[in-house]
Amino acid sequence: MRFEDAVPWLHLHRLTGGGAGLRQLLEQFGSVDAIYAAPRSELLPSFDGDQAPVDAVLAGPDAGHFETERVWLDDPANHLVAITDQAYPPLLREIPGPPPLLFVRGDMALLGAPQLAVVGSRNPSHGGCDNARAFSSQLTAAGLVVTSGLALGIDACAHAAALDAGGQTIAVAATGLDRVYPSAHRELAHRIAAQGALVSEFALGTPPRREHFPRRNRLISGLSLGVLVVEAALRSGSLITARLAAEQGREVFAIPGSIHSPLARGCHALIRQGAKLVENAPDILEELGALAGFVAASPGAAAPTDATLNRAQQELLELIGFDPVEIDTLVARSGLTPGRVSSMLLLMELHGLIEARPGGRYQRTS
Amino acid sequence: MRFEDAVPWLHLHRLTGGGAGLRQLLEQFGSVDAIYAAPRSELLPSFDGDQAPVDAVLAGPDAGHFETERVWLDDPANHLVAITDQAYPPLLREIPGPPPLLFVRGDMALLGAPQLAVVGSRNPSHGGCDNARAFSSQLTAAGLVVTSGLALGIDACAHAAALDAGGQTIAVAATGLDRVYPSAHRELAHRIAAQGALVSEFALGTPPRREHFPRRNRLISGLSLGVLVVEAALRSGSLITARLAAEQGREVFAIPGSIHSPLARGCHALIRQGAKLVENAPDILEELGALAGFVAASPGAAAPTDATLNRAQQELLELIGFDPVEIDTLVARSGLTPGRVSSMLLLMELHGLIEARPGGRYQRTS
Numbered sequence: 001m002r003f004e005d006a007v008p009w010l011h012l013h014r015l016t017g018g019g020a021g022l023r024q025l026l027e028q029f030g031s032v033d034a035i036y037a038a039p040r041s042e043l044l045p046s047f048d049g050d051q052a053p054v055d056a057v058l059a060g061p062d063a064g065h066f067e068t069e070r071v072w073l074d075d076p077a078n079h080l081v082a083i084t085d086q087a088y089p090p091l092l093r094e095i096p097g098p099p100p101l102l103f104v105r106g107d108m109a110l111l112g113a114p115q116l117a118v119v120g121s122r123n124p125s126h127g128g129c130d131n132a133r134a135f136s137s138q139l140t141a142a143g144l145v146v147t148s149g150l151a152l153g154i155d156a157c158a159h160a161a162a163l164d165a166g167g168q169t170i171a172v173a174a175t176g177l178d179r180v181y182p183s184a185h186r187e188l189a190h191r192i193a194a195q196g197a198l199v200s201e202f203a204l205g206t207p208p209r210r211e212h213f214p215r216r217n218r219l220i221s222g223l224s225l226g227v228l229v230v231e232a233a234l235r236s237g238s239l240i241t242a243r244l245a246a247e248q249g250r251e252v253f254a255i256p257g258s259i260h261s262p263l264a265r266g267c268h269a270l271i272r273q274g275a276k277l278v279e280n281a282p283d284i285l286e287e288l289g290a291l292a293g294f295v296a297a298s299p300g301a302a303a304p305t306d307a308t309l310n311r312a313q314q315e316l317l318e319l320i321g322f323d324p325v326e327i328d329t330l331v332a333r334s335g336l337t338p339g340r341v342s343s344m345l346l347l348m349e350l351h352g353l354i355e356a357r358p359g360g361r362y363q364r365t366s
Numbered sequence: 367m368r369f370e371d372a373v374p375w376l377h378l379h380r381l382t383g384g385g386a387g388l389r390q391l392l393e394q395f396g397s398v399d400a401i402y403a404a405p406r407s408e409l410l411p412s413f414d415g416d417q418a419p420v421d422a423v424l425a426g427p428d429a430g431h432f433e434t435e436r437v438w439l440d441d442p443a444n445h446l447v448a449i450t451d452q453a454y455p456p457l458l459r460e461i462p463g464p465p466p467l468l469f470v471r472g473d474m475a476l477l478g479a480p481q482l483a484v485v486g487s488r489n490p491s492h493g494g495c496d497n498a499r500a501f502s503s504q505l506t507a508a509g510l511v512v513t514s515g516l517a518l519g520i521d522a523c524a525h526a527a528a529l530d531a532g533g534q535t536i537a538v539a540a541t542g543l544d545r546v547y548p549s550a551h552r553e554l555a556h557r558i559a560a561q562g563a564l565v566s567e568f569a570l571g572t573p574p575r576r577e578h579f580p581r582r583n584r585l586i587s588g589l590s591l592g593v594l595v596v597e598a599a600l601r602s603g604s605l606i607t608a609r610l611a612a613e614q615g616r617e618v619f620a621i622p623g624s625i626h627s628p629l630a631r632g633c634h635a636l637i638r639q640g641a642k643l644v645e646n647a648p649d650i651l652e653e654l655g656a657l658a659g660f661v662a663a664s665p666g667a668a669a670p671t672d673a674t675l676n677r678a679q680q681e682l683l684e685l686i687g688f689d690p691v692e693i694d695t696l697v698a699r700s701g702l703t704p705g706r707v708s709s710m711l712l713l714m715e716l717h718g719l720i721e722a723r724p725g726g727r728y729q730r731t732s
Contacts, residue, residue: 131625256622256634259497259645268622271643277634279625 001080003063003073008032009082010069010203011061013101015053018201019215021046022100023083031084036060068204072178077193079104087112087360090327090338095222095248099201103177106197110168112327112360114346115145116284117220117245119238120154120230121263128154128231128263131255133161135228138281140167143349143356145196147172147224149216150185154230154238159192169196170223174216176206199223217241218248225288225343226251228278232266239266242275249339251287253278289347312336316344317364320354324361367446369429369439374398375448376435376569377427379467381419384567385581387412388466389449397450402426434570438544443559445470453478453726456693456704461588461614465567469543472563476534478693478726480712481511482650483586483611485604486520486596487629494520494597494629497621499527501594504647506533509716511562513538513590515582516551520596520604525558535562536589540582542572565589583607584614591654591709592617594644598632605632608641615705617653619644655713678702682710683730686720690727 001009009032016022025046029035035043036057043054063070072078081087081102089111092098104111116139118132136146136158146162148155150171162169171192175181177200180189192198201219202212217240221227227245229252232238242252252275257264271277278284312334319325319333327345331338345362348354354362367375375398382388391412395401401409402423409420429436438444447453447468455477458464470477482505484498502512502524512528514521516537528535537558541547543566546555558564567585568578583606587593593611595618598604608618618641623630637643642653678700685691685699693711697704711728714720720728 127624127626255625256630256637256643257625258493258623259621260493264622265645268643268645271622271637277622277637277643279631279634 001082001085003066003070006069006073006080007061007063007066008036009080009101010066012057013203014065015056018101018203019099020097023097026083026100032082068178072204077105078177079108081108081111086326086328089223090331091115091224091342092219092222094338095218097218098222099219101201103200103202103204104197105177105199106193106195107168108197109360110145110170110197111199111223113145113168113356114143114342114349115147115170115224116288117147117224117227117241118154118158118230119148119217119220119227119241120158120232121236121238121266122151122153122155124153124157124231125261125263127257129157132157132230133164135230135255135281135284136161136169137165137167139284140165140169142281142285143346144225145170147220149174149220149241150181150189150192150198151237152182152184156185156188158230159188159196163191163195171196171198172216172219172223173198173200174202174212175208176200176202176204178204179207181208213237214240214244218244221245221248221250224250225339225346226253226284228253228255228284229267229270229275230255231257231261231263232270233262234265234269236266239270242270246274251276253284253287255279285350288343289350313344313348316341317348317353320362320364322364324357324363326361330362367448367451369432369436372435372439372446373427373429373432374402375446375467376432378423379569380431381422384467384569385465386463389463392449392466398448434544438570443471444543445474447474447477452692452694455589456697457481457590457708458585458588460704461584463584464588465585467567469566469568469570470563471543471565472559472561473534474563475726476511476536476563477565477589479511479534479722480509480708480715481513481536481590482654483513483590483593483607484520484524484596485514485583485586485593485607486524486598487602487604487632488517488519488521489629490519490523490597491627491629493623495523498523498596499530501596501621501647501650502527502535503531503533505650506531506535508647508651509712510591511536513586515540515586515607516547516555516558516564517603518548518550522551522554524596525554525562529557529561537562537564538582538585538589539564539566540568540578541574542566542568542570544570545573547574579603580606580610584610587611587614587616590616591705591712592619592650594619594621594650595633595636595641596621597623597627597629598636599628600631600635602632605636608636612640617642619650619653621645651716654709655716679710679714682707683714683719686728686730688730690723690729692727696728 025035047053083100132154140162145168147170148158159169180186221244229238254267254270254275330341391401413419449466498520506528511534513536514524525535546552587610595604611618620633620636620641696707
């Protein structure tokens with residue numbers, strides 16, 4: 001989004017705090033233009049009768065109030081994506097309470113690519129970090145983007161391994177993207193911006209706040225087909241992410257460990273609650289394959305012939321065609337959910353039936 | 367069973383090989399006496415037209431052919447239990463193909479007590495043996511008998527820990543009880559005979575045979591409310607025991623471990639197939655409590671008041687009364703399965719509502 005187009009969004013984002021308030025306005029009025037065109041009497045209830053923000057909406061957006069954002073958006077690496085944009089990640093749009101505006105630094109097209117979240121303890125064991133690295137590099141090698149939260153520990157191990165493997169990774173921040181938290185990850189954040197993407201729903205300048213971390217966690221799972229919990233204590237942030245993932249209808253995967261390790265307890269609790277126990281990355285790929293409904297989905301297996309595609313898959317493949325097409329278009333054409341379409345596309349890509357094109361688009365290869 | 371009563375059983379046991387053949391005769395004719403009273407024409411089909419064993423049945427049992435058994439039964443520690451006896455373990459009677467005759471050395475009443483099978487690799491890790499020991503001593507402390515297969519590795523660790531904790535343990539042998547296999551466990555077998563019980567469905571003198579081990583394994587699970595697999599490789603005997611347990615409708619429990627340990631793979635496979643992941647003995651007791659339908663079944667919890675007993679439990683408690691009563695009687699009175707009755711009794715015992723009496727009988731305490 002160009003700065004001029006962004007200003008009306010940034011103005012509303014600032015007035016509402018960016019989350020539920022802005023979503024509510026959009027649902028009520030239908031578009032940003034309609035919000036600005038609304039009479040005072042209709043706006044007032046949305047602001048609980050508070051005159052000041054209503055006055056501000058009625059006064060209209062003023063580019064002069066967004067100098068920080070103007071400078072930030074001048075950097076071609078930085079982007080703003082609104083929920084009404086085609087480029088908004090389709091899986092994220094599906095969750096309860098999707099963020100209306102996303103700040104992105106890096107490769108914006110990655111947001112629509114099939115992602116697996118890899119999360120876990122901020123104080124992992126050496127073995128836990130090794131596991132995070134091994135899964136992360138195998139998942140990226142299989143064509144998945146590894147998404148995590150830029151935190152210390154497992155998050156950092158997962159991001160770094162994806163980068164080291166030449167793969168792609170997305171970090172979802174709980175601060176404005178002009179800050180890096182924790183500051184020890186400044187270098188890592190730069191690498192991610194260069195080779196992947198940083199994402200935040202929070203305005204520039206937003207410092208780390210306790211209440212923002214669970215909001216951030218719902219984006220990590222919301223962007224992803226599933227969440228892998230590598231190591232986690234009971235009552236940890238990773239378990240919150242896993243719960244949010246389950247509520248969003250995403251797969252939850254957990255790595256078991258010794259019954260004497262406190263960091264395995266969280267994973268064991270998840271497995272008891274129905275998370276899939278996984279020993280290696282192919283376990284995850286198989287499960288995502290089953291999700292997409294493939295008969296044989298293990299990586300390295302022969303590409304399925306038409307006979308092994310079920311009817312829904314065959315129909316989706318026919319909808320794709322040989323010109324690049326966006327996921328949203330396929331969702332509209334097929335009537336399937338974005339989650340279903342994304343995982344079917346991922347598996348078709350792994351099987352070489354289609355290929356990903358710039359801009360989150362796909363086309364048939366044969 | 368006294369030797370004189372045993373001879374007709376031992377004779378048929380020897381002629382039929384002791385398993386399916388003898389069960390079939392009993393089902394067809396209804397009793398041992400009826401088998402001996404049957405005419406040649408009715409016996410022949412049961413022996414596939416083979417005249418020799420039919421001649422032997424018609425000639426009748428001859429005590430002189432069972433000198434080894436006579437001497438063995440002279441030892442007051444040794445017992446024979448037929449499937450038609452009251453003392454036959456009720457849970458075992460429930461399985462498909464229960465053994466018609468059991469050889470028992472030690473405390474025969476234990477066979478009817480609530481048991482948990484603890485099994486695993488013959489070549490466990492030190493940690494695996496430690497886990498087997500810890501679970502085993504906690505399970506015996508909670509009033510369960512630990513049942514296993516007298517094998518090297520996890521079996522031996524489980525038996526020894528139960529004995530060391532002053533608890534009770536049952537070893538199911540794949541040989542005749544006048545032999546010990548493996549011979550390295552001669553001392554352990556003696557301790558078990560003195561403080562628990564050895565059980566076999568095989569005639570005295572039977573050497574270890576490959577095909578007898580799965581038959582033995584079905585007894586380990588058949589005697590037990592559930593099976594705990596401590597450490598197991600993929601494609602191992604422990605997984606066979608777990609499969610048999612599931613087929614018999616028994617609970618399967620498995621201890622997770624590092625994804626890098628080959629001995630955790632079998633447990634992880636079981637968990638994926640629906641086995642309960644357990645981290646400690648209370649996890650097992652809770653699950654057995656849930657099985658019995660108690661509202662709060664964690665050990666150490668307050669004894670349930672009448673209000674926390676559901677209707678089936680309250681009814682069972684009323685059937686028990688203040689005179690000792692056998693499980694079989696309660697099964698007949700309640701119309702519940704022996705498995706259900708056994709686990710309900712176990713939990714009532716753990717809660718102090720009833721107490722176990724000699725001969726596998728129970729009575730109310732209040």
